[in-house]
Structures are given as C-alpha cells and as structure tokens.
Amino acid sequence: xxxxxxxxxxxxxxxxxxxxxxxxxxxxxxxxxxxxxxxxxxxxxxxxxxxxxxxxxxxxxxxxxxxxxxxxxxxxxxxxxxxxxxxxxxxxxxxxxxxxxxxxxxxxxxxxxxxxxxxxxxxxxxxxxxxxxxxxxxxxxxxxxxxxxxxxxxxxxxxxxxxxxxxxxxxxxxxxxxxxxxxxxxxxxxxxxxxxxxxxxxxxxxxxxxxxxxxxxxxxxxxxxxxxxxxxxxxxxxxxxxxxxxxxxxxxxxxxxxxxxxxxxxxxxxxxxxxxxxxxxxxxxxxxxxxxxxxxxxxxxxxxxxxxxxxxxxxxxxxxxxxxxxxxxxxxxxxxxxxxxxxxxxxxxxxxxxxxxx
Amino acid sequence: xxxxxxxxxxxxxxxxxxxxxxxxxxxxxxxxxxxxxxxxxxxxxxxxxxxxxxxxxxxxxxxxxxxxxxxxxxxxxxxxxxxxxxxxxxxxxxxxxxxxxxxxxxxxxxxxxxxxxxxxxxxxxxxxxxxxxxxxxxxxxxxxxxxxxxxxxxxxxxxxxxxxxxxxxxxxxxxxxxxxxxxxxxxxxxxxxxxxxxxxxxxxxxxxxxxxxxxxxxxxxxxxxxxxxxxxxxxxxxxxxxxxxxxxxxxxxxxxxxxxxxxxxxxxxxxxxxxxxxxxxxxxxxxxxxxxxxxxxxxxxxxxxxxxxxxxxxxxxxxxxxxxxxxxxxxxxxxxxxxxxxxxxxxxxxxxxxxxxx
Numbered sequence: 153x154x155x156x157x158x159x160x161x162x163x164x165x166x167x168x169x170x171x172x173x174x175x176x177x178x179x180x181x182x183x184x185x186x187x188x189x190x191x192x193x194x195x196x197x198x199x200x201x202x203x204x205x206x207x208x209x210x211x212x213x214x215x216x217x218x219x220x221x222x223x224x225x226x227x228x229x230x231x232x233x234x235x236x237x238x239x240x241x242x243x244x245x246x247x248x249x250x251x252x253x254x255x256x257x258x259x260x261x262x263x264x265x266x267x268x269x270x271x272x273x274x275x276x277x278x279x280x281x282x283x284x285x286x287x288x289x290x291x292x293x294x295x296x297x298x299x300x301x302x303x304x305x306x307x308x309x310x311x312x313x314x315x316x317x318x319x320x321x322x323x324x325x326x327x328x329x330x331x332x333x334x335x336x337x338x339x340x341x342x343x344x345x346x347x348x349x350x351x352x353x354x355x356x357x358x359x360x361x362x363x364x365x366x367x368x369x370x371x372x373x374x375x376x377x378x379x380x381x382x383x384x385x386x387x388x389x390x391x392x393x394x395x396x397x398x399x400x401x402x403x404x405x406x407x408x409x410x411x412x413x414x415x416x417x418x419x420x421x422x423x424x425x426x427x428x429x430x431x432x433x434x435x436x437x438x439x440x441x442x443x444x445x446x447x448x449x450x451x452x453x454x455x456x457x458x459x460x461x462x463x464x465x466x467x468x469x470x471x472x473x474x475x476x477x478x479x480x481x482x483x484x485x486x487x488x489x490x491x492x493x494x495x496x497x498x499x500x501x502x503x504x505x506x507x508x509x510x
Numbered sequence: 511x512x513x514x515x516x517x518x519x520x521x522x523x524x525x526x527x528x529x530x531x532x533x534x535x536x537x538x539x540x541x542x543x544x545x546x547x548x549x550x551x552x553x554x555x556x557x558x559x560x561x562x563x564x565x566x567x568x569x570x571x572x573x574x575x576x577x578x579x580x581x582x583x584x585x586x587x588x589x590x591x592x593x594x595x596x597x598x599x600x601x602x603x604x605x606x607x608x609x610x611x612x613x614x615x616x617x618x619x620x621x622x623x624x625x626x627x628x629x630x631x632x633x634x635x636x637x638x639x640x641x642x643x644x645x646x647x648x649x650x651x652x653x654x655x656x657x658x659x660x661x662x663x664x665x666x667x668x669x670x671x672x673x674x675x676x677x678x679x680x681x682x683x684x685x686x687x688x689x690x691x692x693x694x695x696x697x698x699x700x701x702x703x704x705x706x707x708x709x710x711x712x713x714x715x716x717x718x719x720x721x722x723x724x725x726x727x728x729x730x731x732x733x734x735x736x737x738x739x740x741x742x743x744x745x746x747x748x749x750x751x752x753x754x755x756x757x758x759x760x761x762x763x764x765x766x767x768x769x770x771x772x773x774x775x776x777x778x779x780x781x782x783x784x785x786x787x788x789x790x791x792x793x794x795x796x797x798x799x800x801x802x803x804x805x806x807x808x809x810x811x812x813x814x815x816x817x818x819x820x821x822x823x824x825x826x827x828x829x830x831x832x833x834x835x836x837x838x839x840x841x842x843x844x845x846x847x848x849x850x851x852x853x854x855x856x857x858x859x860x861x862x863x864x865x866x867x868x
Contacts, residue, residue, distance in 0.1 A: 258794060
C-alpha cells in the first residue's frame, strides 16, 4: 500500500515528501488512518543521525493517534472506526522475561521501534509522519478521550515516559515528588504527578516558567540555579523525575532526596553529566536510576487514567510541511510544550502550499 | 576513669600510647573491657585527616568486642561478664524518622561516631584502640559466638556494611549477586551472600585471588579486567555490591545488571569514578545506589546470623604497638583480610616490647 509520508533522505537534509509502502494487514494486524502525530526530540535525533544508527530514508513519529480502518481476522477488542494510539514500539520478542512481565520496552532481544526499528536487524520501520500505519494488535492502544485527540497524541511517548517511573517508584498521595525541567516530558510529569495526588515541586532554570508550572499542577516551583531555594528542600523528596537531557550537576538534586529516595533520569545527555558524588548516595542510601518509556499494559493504564481525569498535553498544532521549522524551534525550546502534526495537512495540502508540501 | 589508648597526635605523626578519660557509667551505660578491635580503613583515613574533619588526639577503632565490666542501674538485657560488641556508632538523636525506624546510621541529625564522633558538635569520642569503653546500652550488641572472638570484631563494621545492603536489596536464594573486590569488606560480602543462599560471583582484578574467593564461598570468580569473562555475565545480576573505593569504571558493572538490578557502592573514592553512562541506567531501569553501615537492630540480626552459621572474618592478629606497620600493610592490601588488635598487648606489654609500646 503506497502511503504518503515525510522522510529525512539523509542526516544533513530537511524532511521532505516521500512515499513509503505499508504492508497489507495480516490476521493480527490493525490498519490505522493517522489523524495526529506528536513531535518528539527523538524524531530530530534520528532524522539527523545524532545517535549514529539511522537508516535512510527515515520517517519519524511515535506519538500517533488515529482511526482503525481495517482489522485482521484474529484481531480482538478493536473494530473499524475505533480511536487508537501507537507509541514508541510496534513489536518485541514476546518471550523474554521482560516481555512476559509486560515490560516490552526492556525486551531482552530488543523491541522494534515504531521508526528506525530494526536496530538489531530486519526491515526498516516507518513512523507516524505518514497518513497510515499497520501495527500488530498487541502494540495498539485504546484511546478513551472523546475530543482534543490532537492533544492526546504526545501521551504515547511524553506521557508514558513520565508515567512509568512515577508509578514504578510508587509516587502518589503523601509523597513529595520533584520534576526537573519544564519541556515536553516535564510538563507531563507535573500534570501526572499532580493527578496522582503527590505534592509536586517543579525545578526550572527559567523564572518565566514559574506561573506556567503552577498552572500545570506544581505545588511549588524552585529556580534550580538559586542555591538558597534549593537548600530549603534538602533531604525532603521521595522521588525526583529528571527530564533534562543536557549535561548538568546531578548532586544538586541527589541532595534533595530523603533517605532511600530515587533520582530517575529519563533523558540521556550528549556529553556526560559530571560524576555524582558517591557520599551523596551512601549517606542516605539514595539511588540514581533511569527509566525508558513504559510497557504496553502500562501505556493503556496511563491513557485510561488520562481519559478519566481529562488530562491531555499542552500542544501547538502544525502542518506537516512546517516540520523542519518546528525542529528548529524545538531546539530553542520554543514550544509549549509539544508540537503535533495535523496529518490532514499531508493528505490534503492547502491551496497555495509551499513547494515542500505534497 | 583514665584509660590506656593509642592515639594519633596529628595527621602526620604515627599512633602512639596516650591516656584518655572514659566517663563513669550512667544509669543507661555499659562499661566494656575491650578484648579485640578490628582495623578498618576508616581508622587510617581519620588518623591521617584524609577526610579533613579529624579532631586530635584521635583514637580510632570501631570494630570492638569485649566483656561487660559494669552496667548502669537502668540497663536491661546485659550483665557483667557478657560478651558484647560496639560498632561504628555510640549515639544518635533517637527521634528522627530514621532513628524511629531503626536506621540510626542515617540519623537525620547525625549519629555520633564511636571515634571522631562530634562532627556536628559536642565532645570528641575515642574509639576501640583502648582498654575499655563506656557506651549507652542502645548501641551495645550481644555477641553469641563462643570462641574466636578476635575474628568476630570486624563483623561490627565490615560485616554490617555488607550485610545491610545485601538484606535491603533482598538478596538470597534464587538471586545472582556480585561482589566487587576481595578485601576486608569484599571477603565478608562473599561469605554473607553465600550464607544467605545467593549465587555469588566475585569480581577481582587479581588472578591470584581466585582460589581464595571460591574458598570463601563464591560460586564463580571473574577477573574484571578480562572483557570476555565480563561479557559472559551481561544483564544477569540482580544485585552487585561494590566494595572498591578506588576510582574505577562503573559501567563495566552496571552492564552486568539485569533489568531493575542495583549496583550498590559502599566505598567512596578519593577521586570521582568516571561518570556512569546514562543509557546504561535507562535501558534496563538499573539503579546506582550507596549504603552506609547498618542500624543497630540490623547489626544484632547480622551478629546472630553469623553466630548461628559459624561465620567470622578472616583475620591477622597484631599487637597494639604494630598498628603503624599494619596501616602501611593495609595500604598495600597486604592483609587477609582484616587486622585485629589483641588489646591484651596494650594492657600487658610483652617483655622486650618496642619503645612504641606501653
């Protein structure tokens, strides 16, 4: 099935219209018309080969919301017309310990990414910057939201990446939770931790983000460059979710954890963080951890929770043809807080569209 | 009560005979005649002011086994003649969350160390390089071992420092546990993890420690400089206890943890470890943690377990006057695996003793 898409032809070239092939749905497959696709920083890393493993042409996009257009004969629980989501994974081995426990993101044989998937061999996968996708039912999520589906799309990556560690480390009522950084991930971390009932403190370097942090659900906002403000929170956090991928001093946050607290990193810096001070770990039995997206069962749980609590992302909608400009703005953190592509702009180019459009 | 001791008069001077004052036992106090005192690397760090906080004269020693010689009127559960132990702490605030939970080593107001204790104010404390000590009953441990009491002494620090994290992270039957380094701490880590029923792998840089590692209870010994041997254990450990305080590459061990595994540091390096790779944490939700000695309740549990299972340390007994030589040998790792001072040599100097002896 030839399918319109936007692809990076090479690391140093802008994304441009491209036609990809989608497979004919098999017995377990679901075909989805893509309505919206969020723009994740990983899309940019991959399009520009910043992780050194990109296969070209590369079609990014793993925050997908759409409508079921066909379902294979063995598909259960989905029917044509359903609103569904697809996140960062479209397959995994299914039989390792992590898959068996519903933690497909840690598949010991390597999950297949929604785009640039076959890191460990196999055919390339093409993501959500396209009009449709065909996915095994095991990796398709039900979307319970009735409207604002465009703002649901980023839940499939930014939402689950923050939800999973918040749940794994048992945050909720009675817990003091920090969120470091107010970007695509951070703003979801604040919303979700607040909705879970935790006392939420946002850490940001930008005084102009204080008001927004509180609007999103933070009980307090701390300017992390202000040592005096930081000192007031020493030894007081149960859990801190650190969404900042740029290299920075982790000790400043480790010192804010109480005994047995955890500082969890969900972003990997291009240049290493300064080495954390071992005494800061030893003297309070603190932990420095990492977390990767979340499993399918957990992603469904997150989507259901968000539908029930009316939680969506704060987004700015763009047309497909504006993706390269959006990447540049994303690099300047000039987005509150996630770009989402209206995929109708790929199918039905506006009159007077730029030459870059389909 | 004037009490013979050995003290460092200054950072750059050897330990020498010195007389200290012990308080008259109060209602809750226990007076102990010290039989044996282990020699911990912390003793040397403190004697030489390597942590920059030493108060002189400094009397080290926090691996103490002795006999009760007097008990205050409100002392319960101890009587004159009992064999008892004293570890790294002689007091704590008693009312913070950590103290309330029996985790006095994490006292939020700072525990009082057995020596060089008043880091946060108060009178200096003098440790086990002396003939007697007076300690509040809350910080005195019962020793169930009937013989080889000299080899029990290092359990009070080397034993509990390895026991506590092994218990906290639930090692035991069905768990694969690594121990990095075969010194005073490491040899106890191997013995205890083995006795708890875990599958134990010792990591050492010294091929000549393989046989000893197996004798002590390791199911396998891996030469950590051998990348091929290391690779065979990738993603397989539930828990790794890292006893090496010298700066080294933590990624080599993080990579050996399975999903949700923990690498726990119990030694702090003088120069920082190279910064661990964040991807190694994220991709398996691994944790880098630290742990500090153990609480009093836990120390008693460890001593009872060791008495029941016939576990003691591998030691080399020395006379008090040989402490400075022992420090030099300890710096060369020339001890299997802990020096213990026979305190009879302080009370009753041998005929023809060196000028350094009492």
